[in-house]
Amino acid sequence: xxxxxxVKFWIIVGGINTGQIIGKEIEEFEKTHPGIRIDLSTIPWTxxxxxxxxxxxxxxxxxxxxxxxxxxxxxxxxxxxADLTEEAxxxxxxxxxxxxxxxxxxxxxxxxxxxxPWGAETRMLFYRKDIFSRLNLSAKDISTWELFEKTxxxxxxxxxxxxxxxxxxxxxxxxxxxVHDVVPxxxxxGGDYLSKDGLTAxxxxxxxxxxxxxxxxxxxxxxxxxxxxxxxxxxxxxxxxTGKYAMCIAGASVVAGYLPDFFGTSSDSASPEIREKFxxxxxxxxxxxxxxxxxxxxxxxxxRSTHKDEAWQFxxxxxxxxxxxxxxxxxxxxxxxxxxFTILFCENAEREEVLKNTYSEYGRSYRQIDFxxxxxxxxxxxxxxxxxxxxxxxxxxxxxxxxxxxxxxxVDYILSL
Amino acid sequence: xxQNIDKGRLQKHLKILQEAVRVFFQVESExxxxxxxxLKHVMDDIDFDAVYIFLYEETSNSLECxxxxxxxxxxxxxxxxxxxxxxxxxxxxxxxxxxxxxxIWDDGLQICLPLRTADDKLGLLIADKLxxxxxxxxxxxxxxxxxxxxxxxxxxHMKIFRVNTQKIEMLLALSKISExxxxxxxxxxxxxxILKSAIEVLYFDRAxxxxxxxxxxxxxxxxxADIRKAVRPIEMEQYHIEKGxxxxxxxxxxxxxxxxxxxxxxxxMFLYVPLIVQNAxxxxxxxxxxxxxxxxxxxxxxxxDILANQAAITIEKARLYxxxxxxxxxxxxxxxxxxxxxxxxxxxxxxxxxRMKEKFSLMIIDIDGFKRYNDLYGHQAGDEVILSxxxxxxxxxxxxxxxxxxxxxxxxxxxxxxxxxxxxxDANIGLSVAKRLREAVKAREVKIDGKxxxxxxxxxxxxxPDDGTTQQQLFKKADEALYWVxxxxxxxxxxxxxxxxxxxxxIL
Numbered sequence: 001x002x003x004x005x006x007v008k009f010w011i012i013v014g015g016i017n018t019g020q021i022i023g024k025e026i027e028e029f030e031k032t033h034p035g036i037r038i039d040l041s042t043i044p045w046t047x048x049x050x051x052x053x054x055x056x057x058x059x060x061x062x063x064x065x066x067x068x069x070x071x072x073x074x075x076x077x078x079x080x081x082a083d084l085t086e087e088a089x090x091x092x093x094x095x096x097x098x099x100x101x102x103x104x105x106x107x108x109x110x111x112x113x114x115x116x117p118w119g120a121e122t123r124m125l126f127y128r129k130d131i132f133s134r135l136n137l138s139a140k141d142i143s144t145w146e147l148f149e150k151t152x153x154x155x156x157x158x159x160x161x162x163x164x165x166x167x168x169x170x171x172x173x174x175x176x177x178x179v180h181d182v183v184p185x186x187x188x189x190g191g192d193y194l195s196k197d198g199l200t201a202x203x204x205x206x207x208x209x210x211x212x213x214x215x216x217x218x219x220x221x222x223x224x225x226x227x228x229x230x231x232x233x234x235x236x237x238x239x240x241x242t243g244k245y246a247m248c249i250a251g252a253s254v255v256a257g258y259l260p261d262f263f264g265t266s267s268d269s270a271s272p273e274i275r276e277k278f279x280x281x282x283x284x285x286x287x288x289x290x291x292x293x294x295x296x297x298x299x300x301x302x303x304r305s306t307h308k309d310e311a312w313q314f315x316x317x318x319x320x321x322x323x324x325x326x327x328x329x330x331x332x333x334x335x336x337x338x339x340x341f342t343i344l345f346c347e348n349a350e351r352e353e354v355l356k357n358t359y360s361e362y363g364r365s366y367r368q369i370d371f372x373x374x375x376x377x378x379x380x381x382x383x384x385x386x387x388x389x390x391x392x393x394x395x396x397x398x399x400x401x402x403x404x405x406x407x408x409x410x411v412d413y414i415l416s417l
Numbered sequence: 418x419x420q421n422i423d424k425g426r427l428q429k430h431l432k433i434l435q436e437a438v439r440v441f442f443q444v445e446s447e448x449x450x451x452x453x454x455x456l457k458h459v460m461d462d463i464d465f466d467a468v469y470i471f472l473y474e475e476t477s478n479s480l481e482c483x484x485x486x487x488x489x490x491x492x493x494x495x496x497x498x499x500x501x502x503x504x505x506x507x508x509x510x511x512x513x514x515x516x517x518x519x520x521i522w523d524d525g526l527q528i529c530l531p532l533r534t535a536d537d538k539l540g541l542l543i544a545d546k547l548x549x550x551x552x553x554x555x556x557x558x559x560x561x562x563x564x565x566x567x568x569x570x571x572x573x574h575m576k577i578f579r580v581n582t583q584k585i586e587m588l589l590a591l592s593k594i595s596e597x598x599x600x601x602x603x604x605x606x607x608x609x610x611i612l613k614s615a616i617e618v619l620y621f622d623r624a625x626x627x628x629x630x631x632x633x634x635x636x637x638x639x640x641x642a643d644i645r646k647a648v649r650p651i652e653m654e655q656y657h658i659e660k661g662x663x664x665x666x667x668x669x670x671x672x673x674x675x676x677x678x679x680x681x682x683x684x685x686m687f688l689y690v691p692l693i694v695q696n697a698x699x700x701x702x703x704x705x706x707x708x709x710x711x712x713x714x715x716x717x718x719x720x721x722d723i724l725a726n727q728a729a730i731t732i733e734k735a736r737l738y739x740x741x742x743x744x745x746x747x748x749x750x751x752x753x754x755x756x757x758x759x760x761x762x763x764x765x766x767x768x769x770x771x772r773m774k775e776k777f778s779l780m781i782i783d784i785d786g787f788k789r790y791n792d793l794y795g796h797q798a799g800d801e802v803i804l805s806x807x808x809x810x811x812x813x814x815x816x817x818x819x820x821x822x823x824x825x826x827x828x829x830x831x832x833x834x835x836x837x838x839x840x841x842x843d844a845n846i847g848l849s850v851a852k853r854l855r856e857a858v859k860a861r862e863v864k865i866d867g868k869x870x871x872x873x874x875x876x877x878x879x880x881x882p883d884d885g886t887t888q889q890q891l892f893k894k895a896d897e898a899l900y901w902v903x904x905x906x907x908x909x910x911x912x913x914x915x916x917x918x919x920x921x922x923x924i925l
Binding site: 050057 | 644
């Protein structure tokens with residue numbers, strides 16, 4: 001027998017056992033494809049962009065690799081990604097994925113395909129049912145911005161056990177996650193971070209500022225306290241365990257780490273204790289509607305790969321129903337495929353309903369632009385400064401407007417290049 | 418440690434340790450691949466549930482989990498970052514900074530050791546027994562120390578080796594660039610090599626070249642390349658050379674390449690490198706990494722400095738070459754093209770017009786009774802008349818179109834004859850230009866010894882492809898038309914198609 005073809009594969013790890021779980025999928029693939037061996041390497045998310053863009057520039061990308069779904073356009077514009085239009089067309093891949101995820105794989109102007117969706121993530125509002133019911137509150141009381149604000153005021157300072165509860169847990173880590181936290185509020189207030197033609201920044205305009213203001217006011221008024229933290233943290237997610245926060249906005253895969261089987265394949269998958277204590281609902285609707293961040297990641301093949309066929313076979317395997325379901329069950333990664341999604345969340349339990357609707361109706365992806373990296377970098381710095389301003393009590397209307405103008409000018413400059 | 422361990426165990430430990438160290442000298446492997454294998458050896462040797470290597474990342478000033486391995490199965494990795502702060506960074510940071518030699522915590526279930534050499538703080542080696550809930554023994558801690566020590570040397574060796582390899586590769590690449598630049602003579606070719614090198618060899622996202630236009634005292638953008646598009650000219654970007662105009666111009670006044678002193682965020686991803694030849698600034702090379710959002714490193718600066726030094730010399734050489742070349746194709750009196758070069762231009766225009774299926778006009782111009790001016794007023798007066806006509810011709814042609822493509826060309830054919838090539842002009846346009854020229858000449862006063870004199874011109878026009886499709890045919894036809902005019906009076910214009918017709922003079 002000939003030596004097997006060695007396909008190099010990079011994944012970005014977001015959890016401590018990601019590599020281990022993917023390792024099992026690789027074993028399965030190699031069993032059915034004896035002529036192919038997969039050489040797996042892992043990259044932490046914190047280093048992922050740097051490693052991938054450096055490899056792209058020096059023409060050293062592996063055969064197949066995972067990318068953030070906002071990177072497709074950037075990497076394809078420099079010719080680093082293999083054109084998969086024919087393969088995807090033959091296998092009718094487009095119909096297999098949720099449209100919101102598929103758009104992140106296809107070039108808007110040419111309709112050429114450069115990646116396949118792999119994981120998806122959308123954010124929902126999780127809340128402590130036990131605390132809510134003690135205060136006669138329900139999911140309805142957090143369904144709009146106005147009600148949400150009122151409920152925050154009620155929750156602030158409420159005692160739970162020996163601790164005082166804060167309304168909302170938010171992250172104060174100054175990384176790209178901050179952009180995902182803030183942008184949906186901008187959309188919900190009728191604004192956007194870029195102009196319609198994608199040529200200038202729009203986060204300094206009134207509608208967008210209303211959304212940014214609403215979110216940072218939550219912090220500034222201590223509804224979402226961040227001033228008490230010695231070290232920046234994700235903040236919100238631990239509330240499931242400690243009860244420090246009554247609400248948090250998070251994705252299904254994050255929650256999977258804290259509440260096993262919260263979203264299950266059947267209505268009673270979560271334990272009674274979990275069902276009793278924790279609830280999930282939609283993010284609150286703003287003046288312009290309800291919008292949630294829809295992120296995720298794609299799989300791409302290097303344009304210089306000499307094993308494109310083998311890489312494509314592996315890519316097909318990883319995006320198959322079985323593999324997507326396995327990955328959800330093992331790590332809570334929401335599948336981008338329509339069928340696995342339907343199989344997993346077939347029961348009409350309340351929790352799954354929220355997940356399904358958020359994904360299909362309220363989730364919005366970022367636009368695919370060449371310079372997304374730069375735009376995201378500047379917005380991270382802008383929102384990071386607002387975090388610092390809240391902590392140092394410098395945050396006010398004037399500060400917000402001045403900073404927005406300053407950073408919008410930087411984005412305009414980058415987009416003019 | 419050797420005192421606390423039995424001989425068999427020690428032998429096994431030393432054997433596996435040796436294997437783990439050997440991996441670091443497989444120079445062709447990537448660092449993460451090496452660490453992946455090394456951690457497997459640690460797990461084979463010591464009964465930990467998991468081991469992690471954190472390496473220090475200068476750009477983020479943090480310790481980042483580079484590789485990790487768990488007992489149960491294969492490779493794992495975790496997204497984990499520990500910010501390094503001199504004050505209050507926690508016990509792991511204290512170990513990294515050398516404030517304490519190691520730390521065992523979580524009731525003896527986790528251990529952290531520094532990865533460090535005498536010169537370098539590299540990172541941390543962390544192991545745990547969180548799954549088995551067995552306390553880490555002294556012996557296990559000691560054995561892990563052996564790995565930490567050897568890994569430190571291995572990582573340092575890899576780093577030095579990699580840096581040196583990169584430097585050697587870079588120097589080889591720069592030497593090739595230098596060779597290519599030396600053999601290139603034309604300015605455009607040189608600019609192309611410089612910009613392509615900045616992108617493809619030094620891996621910047623984008624490179625832009627600005628050169629000083631000494632006559633206009635402006636800094637002009639000349640060419641740009643980036644990782645998305647090939648080298649292309651810059652259209653209409655120029656600045657007055659005064660301090661404070663912008664960052665690009667300001668860099669002409671700086672001693673060395675550097676980002677702006679106050680640079681942060683995106684601005685820190687730019688580098689402005691003045692091009693200097695014999696202490697004179699001739700331009701600026703601007704490179705950036707805005708697209709990939711990578712900061713400019715010290716190594717980047719060193720490489721671009723080498724490239725810029727070579728680039729400056731080669732650009733200057735190419736400019737001198739072009740000046741000499743320009744002189745060789747210009748008539749010394751009028752500055753117009755000489756006969757030979759005009760033939761080359763005509764040849765190019767024939768090809769271009771054939772390809773684009775366009776017309777063009779070739780006009781031969783003769784000063785009426787020129788000999789008279791020489792005879793009456795001397796040769797200097799004749800020269801004045803010729804110069805006067807040259808100025809009129811220059812004022813009435815289009816040099817370049819918006820894309821910088823050469824349009825009309827004027828040449829001195831010899832003596833008092835001139836040739837005008839009007840790109841894209843059919844007979845009607847050619848005729849209208851000729852009429853304009855005739856009127857301009859008639860109105861032009863030439864002062865000789867305080868005396869005003871006036872002169873006239875005659876013109877013959879041939880049109881491609883109506884009157885001919887080769888350079889020779891067109892010249893012959895235009896010359897015949899001019900001859901016809903001269904035969905039938907002066908201060909006239911004749912189209913080649915009309916030459917010989919009885920009433921052609923009336924038409925014109």
